[in-house]
Amino acid sequence: MKKFELELVVGFFLLLGIISLGYISIKLGKLEIVGKGGHTFYAEFEKTGGIKPKARVEIAGVEVGIVTNISITDDYRALVELSIDKSIKLQEDAIASIKTKGLIGEQYVQISPGGSEKFIPDKGKIRETESAIDIQEIISKYVFGKI
Amino acid sequence: MKKFLNFSILCLIIIFLSLLSHATVAIAGEATDQVRQTVDAVLDVLKDKEFKKPGKEKQRRAKLREIIVKRFDFEEMAKRSLALHWSKRTPQEQKEFVSLYSDLLENTYIRKIERYENEKVLYTDEKIDGLYATVKTKIVSGKEVDIPVDYKIFRKNGKWEVYDIVIEGVSLVNNYRSQFNQIIRSDSYEELIKRLKAKALKEP
Numbered sequence: 001m002k003k004f005e006l007e008l009v010v011g012f013f014l015l016l017g018i019i020s021l022g023y024i025s026i027k028l029g030k031l032e033i034v035g036k037g038g039h040t041f042y043a044e045f046e047k048t049g050g051i052k053p054k055a056r057v058e059i060a061g062v063e064v065g066i067v068t069n070i071s072i073t074d075d076y077r078a079l080v081e082l083s084i085d086k087s088i089k090l091q092e093d094a095i096a097s098i099k100t101k102g103l104i105g106e107q108y109v110q111i112s113p114g115g116s117e118k119f120i121p122d123k124g125k126i127r128e129t130e131s132a133i134d135i136q137e138i139i140s141k142y143v144f145g146k147i
Numbered sequence: 148m149k150k151f152l153n154f155s156i157l158c159l160i161i162i163f164l165s166l167l168s169h170a171t172v173a174i175a176g177e178a179t180d181q182v183r184q185t186v187d188a189v190l191d192v193l194k195d196k197e198f199k200k201p202g203k204e205k206q207r208r209a210k211l212r213e214i215i216v217k218r219f220d221f222e223e224m225a226k227r228s229l230a231l232h233w234s235k236r237t238p239q240e241q242k243e244f245v246s247l248y249s250d251l252l253e254n255t256y257i258r259k260i261e262r263y264e265n266e267k268v269l270y271t272d273e274k275i276d277g278l279y280a281t282v283k284t285k286i287v288s289g290k291e292v293d294i295p296v297d298y299k300i301f302r303k304n305g306k307w308e309v310y311d312i313v314i315e316g317v318s319l320v321n322n323y324r325s326q327f328n329q330i331i332r333s334d335s336y337e338e339l340i341k342r343l344k345a346k347a348l349k350e351p
Contacts, residue, residue, distance in 0.1 A: 115234060
C-alpha cells in the first residue's frame with residue numbers, strides 16, 4: 001500500500017515536470033498552439049535585408065504583431081506575411097518599412113499609419129512599402145562611385 | 148463536327164487571351180509614357196538656353212512648376228504626409244496646408260533639379276496593380292552615381308498622377324509623415340504651419 005503511494009507521488013511530480021517543461025518551451029520559443037487571432041496582412045518588398053519570421057512589427061515603437069512568413073513572388077520580390085493585433089486597423093495609405101535597430105541591430109517592420117478613410121481588409125495587401133536600406137551598399141556607391 | 152467546334156472554341160480562347168494580354172501591355176506602356184512626358188518636359192526646360200540667361204530664373208521656375216503641377220497630385224501627397232492629422236483639419240486649413248506643402252516641395256525639389264543639365268533618365272520597370280502603379284527610373288549623370296527614382300502613381304480623372312516619389316529606397320511621403328507627426332505631437336499643428344511658412348519665406 002505504502003509503495004503504491006510513493007509511486008503515485010513520483011508519477012505526479014514527473015507529470016508536473018513534463019507539463020512545466022512544455023509550458024516553458026512554448027513560452028520561450030513563442031510557439032503558438034492556438035493562433036493569437038491577429039489579422040493577416042501581406043506586403044511586398046524589393047529587399048528584406050534578411051528579416052526573419054517572428055521579427056517584430058511596430059507602430060510608434062510598440063509591438064503590434066509579428067512577421068509570420070516570408071516567401072518569394074514570381075517576379076523575385078519578397079512577400080512578407082504579417083500577423084497584426086485584431087484591434088489595430090491599417091489605413092490604405094499606411095506605409096510598411098523594414099528598419100534596423102541601430103546600425104547593426106535586428107531587423108523589424110515599422111508601419112506608419114496613414115490618413116485614408118479606407119482600411120485594408122484582413123488578408124489584404126499593404127501597397128506602400130519601403131525596402132530595407134543597405135547602408136553598406138549606399139556607402140560603397142558614394143565612396144567609390146560608378147565605374 | 149464536334150472536333151471542329153472544339154477547335155474553333157480553342158481558337159477563340161487563344162485570340163481572346165492574346166487580345167487581353169495586348170490590352171494590358173497597351174495600358175502598361177501608358178503609365179511610363181505619361182511619367183516620361185513630364186520628365187522630358189522638365190529636362191527640356193532645364194536644357195533650354197533661353198531660360199539660362201540672367202534674369203530668367205523666375206520665368207524658368209514658373210515654367211517648371213507649371214509642368215510638374217500637371218502630373219503631381221499635391222493634394223494627395225499632402226494628405227498622405229499629414230496622415231492621421233489630415234481629417235482633424237477643417238477644409239480651409241487643408242487648403243492652406245496643401246498650398247504650403249506644394250511650396251515646400253517646390254523649394255526643395257525644383258531647387259535640386261535645377262542643377263541638372265546633362266542627366267539622362269532611364270525607365271527600367273513598371274508595375275501596375277489595379278488603379279495604382281510604380282514606374283521605376285534611374286537618373287544617370289555620366290560622372291556621378293546613378294540614382295534610382297521610383298514614381299508611385301495612381302489613376303485619377305483618366306490619367307496617371309504621382310502621389311509619392313521613392314528616391315534611393317526612401318519614400319518622400321513617409322519622410323514628411325514622420326517629421327510632421329513629430330512636430331504636431333511635440334508642439335502643435337500651428338507650430339508646423341509656422342515652420343512651413345518660415346521656410347517658404349526664407350527661400351523665395
